[in-house]
Amino acid sequence: MGPGGPGEHAVHLAPRDGWWFATWRPGGLLVADVSTPPEFADDEWTYVDLELDPYRRPDGTVGTEDWDELAEAHAAGLINDHEYGAAVEAAHTLEMQFSQGTEPFGTTGWTRLSEAIALGLPPLTSFGDRPVS
Numbered sequence: 001m002g003p004g005g006p007g008e009h010a011v012h013l014a015p016r017d018g019w020w021f022a023t024w025r026p027g028g029l030l031v032a033d034v035s036t037p038p039e040f041a042d043d044e045w046t047y048v049d050l051e052l053d054p055y056r057r058p059d060g061t062v063g064t065e066d067w068d069e070l071a072e073a074h075a076a077g078l079i080n081d082h083e084y085g086a087a088v089e090a091a092h093t094l095e096m097q098f099s100q101g102t103e104p105f106g107t108t109g110w111t112r113l114s115e116a117i118a119l120g121l122p123p124l125t126s127f128g129d130r131p132v133s
Contacts, residue, residue: 008025008026008123009025009026009113009116009117010023010024010025010026010113011023011024011109011112011113011116013104013109014038014045014047015037015038016037016038017037018037018090019034019035019036019037019050019086019087019089019090020032020033020034020035020054020090020094021033021035021038021047022094022104022105022109024109024110024112024113025113026113026117027058028057028058029055029056029057029058030055030056030098030105030109031053031054031055031056032053032054032055032094033047033049033050033052033053034049034050034051034052034053034054034087034090034091034094035047035048035049035050036048036050036083048083050070050073050079050083050084050086050087050090051066051069051070051073051079051087052064052065052066052067052069052070052087052088052090052091053065053066054091054094054095054098055098056098056099056105062095062098062099063095064091064094064095070084070087070088
């Protein structure tokens with residue numbers, strides 16, 4: 001349910017201090033990767049995916065996938081206790097915000113996606129020496 005394939009229209013939002021990375025996709029799917037807050041290093045933004053994927057489907061259904069993957073990663077020591085707690089809290093908060101349409105999950109993200117599509121830009125197929133795969 002993640003961010004689609006190369007060239008698909010999408011709007012992404014990674015808040016500076018949030019534990020998520022959200023994607024608005026055509027057709028009405030809103031999905032987030034619960035993650036560590038983004039960090040900028042060596043000219044690149046990065047974050048660590050903490051497995052949980054809250055979503056709101058076009059029919060309004062809200063939920064979170066991959067609770068089992070979070071538990072497995074935590075048990076294996078790949079996700080520490082602080083990250084585990086932050087991931088659980090972020091998923092529950094996002095579900096509530098998705099359900100209530102709290103901005104930017106109300107109309108703002110969808111408006112930005114429509115505006116981006118209307119620009120008619122060609123899809124990104126590479127970033128110089130880094131092809132999109």
